[in-house]
Amino acid sequence: MTIKDMADILSAKVLIGADKLDIPVHTACCSDLMSDVLAFVDEKTVLITGLTNPHVVRTSEMLDLKCLVFARGKIPAEDILESAEEQGLAVLATKLTAFTACGMLYEHGLRGVPVPTAWDDGEEDG
Amino acid sequence: MEALFTTQYPVAKADYVSAGKASQDIKRRLKQLGIGGDVLRRVAVASYEVELNLVIHSEGGTLTLTLYPDCVELNSVDVGPGIADVSMAMREGWSTANDEARALGFGAGMGLPNMKRNADDFSIQSELGKGTVIDMRFHLPGWQGEQT
Numbered sequence: 001m002t003i004k005d006m007a008d009i010l011s012a013k014v015l016i017g018a019d020k021l022d023i024p025v026h027t028a029c030c031s032d033l034m035s036d037v038l039a040f041v042d043e044k045t046v047l048i049t050g051l052t053n054p055h056v057v058r059t060s061e062m063l064d065l066k067c068l069v070f071a072r073g074k075i076p077a078e079d080i081l082e083s084a085e086e087q088g089l090a091v092l093a094t095k096l097t098a099f100t101a102c103g104m105l106y107e108h109g110l111r112g113v114p115v116p117t118a119w120d121d122g123e124e125d126g
Numbered sequence: 127m128e129a130l131f132t133t134q135y136p137v138a139k140a141d142y143v144s145a146g147k148a149s150q151d152i153k154r155r156l157k158q159l160g161i162g163g164d165v166l167r168r169v170a171v172a173s174y175e176v177e178l179n180l181v182i183h184s185e186g187g188t189l190t191l192t193l194y195p196d197c198v199e200l201n202s203v204d205v206g207p208g209i210a211d212v213s214m215a216m217r218e219g220w221s222t223a224n225d226e227a228r229a230l231g232f233g234a235g236m237g238l239p240n241m242k243r244n245a246d247d248f249s250i251q252s253e254l255g256k257g258t259v260i261d262m263r264f265h266l267p268g269w270q271g272e273q274t
């Protein structure tokens with residue numbers, strides 16, 4: 001799916017990056033733990049989060065992420081959006097909770113990033 | 127091999143507002159020099175984690191970036207408090223982060239393991255009451271120095 005498809009599914013507002021809606025999204029990650037994001041995510045992943053602090057955007061830059069989704073109607077402060085724009089991120093905001101947003105995206109075929117776990121049995125799990 | 131350049135970034139204790147800016151600068155500089163893709167992302171992730179640790183856990187320190195024709199080196203030195211049990215600190219999920227750091231999304235106890243996973247060479251030395259030194263190297267196969 002593309003960022004545009006995601007915005008439609010989530011009835012999301014496009015806060016930044018109206019010109020980036022055609023970019024494809026391969027996998028998703030939903031987390032408020034930036035270290036988990038830094039550990040597992042790659043640049044083709046969309047990050048769904050409830051955190052709206054500057055670290056979400058800085059973490060995204062470190063990973064070359066293309067798209068961020070803020071859940072539960074949260075809108076980050078203007079300066080945070082500005083740095084997202086500077087980086088070329090697309091930023092969406094949905095009224096849905098993170099749980100519901102993920103559920104709907106999953107229903108439409110989007111899957112999690114494959115992540116190795118501490119109790120790894122050799123199989124990867126999104 | 128001779129260093130192409132070296133830059134130092136002072137990192138202040140508990141400065142959550144600026145935390146991450148050194149890593150942002152490091153990533154942008156390396157990108158400008160034509161370093162990209164997987165290795166740049168690994169440098170950026172490790173740099174961010176080590177910088178945030180200076181802010182969250184240390185009394186302050188310095189992050190140093192050194193570029194060689196065949197590798198990127200990151201070095202973190204702080205003025206304390208040091209780590210009592212380094213092998214414990216290296217475990218995934220082990221963290222002493224405070225509530226302020228947790229509220230920002232840190233304190234998952236993944237930082238040191240993340241650095242180790244991302245760096246080609248990783249070493250940590252720590253002494254309680256003195257401080258912590260972390261050295262990381264990232265090989266640059268195929269990058270033959272700056273094009274400029």
Ligand SMILES: Nc1ncnc2c1ncn2[C@@H]1O[C@H](COP(=O)(O)OP(=O)(O)O)[C@@H](O)[C@H]1O
Nearest residue numbers: 179183184215221222223233234235236237238
């Ligand atoms: N520079 C440092 N100075 C003192 N203690 C540190 C430093 N870096 C890491 N630590 C200790 O190691 C633990 C694990 O670090 P890390 O893996 O980055 O996880 P986190 O930062 O999420 O706690 C920290 O909680 C802290 O106790």
Ligand SMILES: [Mg+2]
Nearest residue numbers: 175179237238
């Ligand atoms: Mg850490």
